[in-house]
Amino acid sequence: MDWQGQKLVEQLMQILLVISGVVALVVGYTTESFRTMMLIYAGGVVLTTLVTVPNWPFYNHHPLKWLDPSEAEKHPKPEVVSVASKKKFSKK
């Protein structure tokens, strides 16, 4: 999932869960049924899971542009020179 997708997922998740909660509360209160409220909320959580957790294609519309391999060869990585480091703990 690309960066834009991740941002979208976070926003969708929060909005969908809050809306499920509010709708559940309002419907439950007006129908005087605690059970209805819990069922609506559970349904909302399942729906949100289906929308936000799997890696759907529409979350990948802005893929990262990795550097082209031929361009990368023109700029080699600096070589790492290994230096023998003194051991900091002395053997007794």
Place this chain on the structure above:
Amino acid sequence: MHSFGYRANALLTFAVTILAFICAIASFSDKFSNQTPSAQIQILNINWFQKQPHGNDEVSLTLNVTADLQSLFTWNTKQVFAFVAAEYETSKNALNQVSLWDAIIPEKEHAKFWIQISNKYRFIDQGHNLRGKDFNLTLHWHVMPKTGKMFADKIVMSGYQLPNAYR
């Protein structure tokens, strides 16, 4: 939000937090309910009134309990526990409370009732102070919600008296 596990965890945590909020609001909504319970208790008969071998008084009563506790039920009520207690004063104790009968009322429809029974639990005194004793019969109730705090209240009915001699 870069992996499946991360998203699933974030969703679950937020969902449970919102569930806690919903339950708190549901519990708070109970404050707006208008509660007008009513009750009446009649003593139909004193079945017997004796002194036990250990020296404690015991009395057996037949009670007629009429109550309407329907207004205590809200959408957030799981059950109401009601009990009748005899309350009186002795030289030894400032307040004696003896539970005579109780019931669990699971639904609003069962909350308006009329019942005639002898006391479910024995009415035994600490000592032998009951002859000619004035006592109150109190109907207590505990409303147990589906979420939130339980609250209790009562109706005190006074003016009852036990006979002056054993029967």
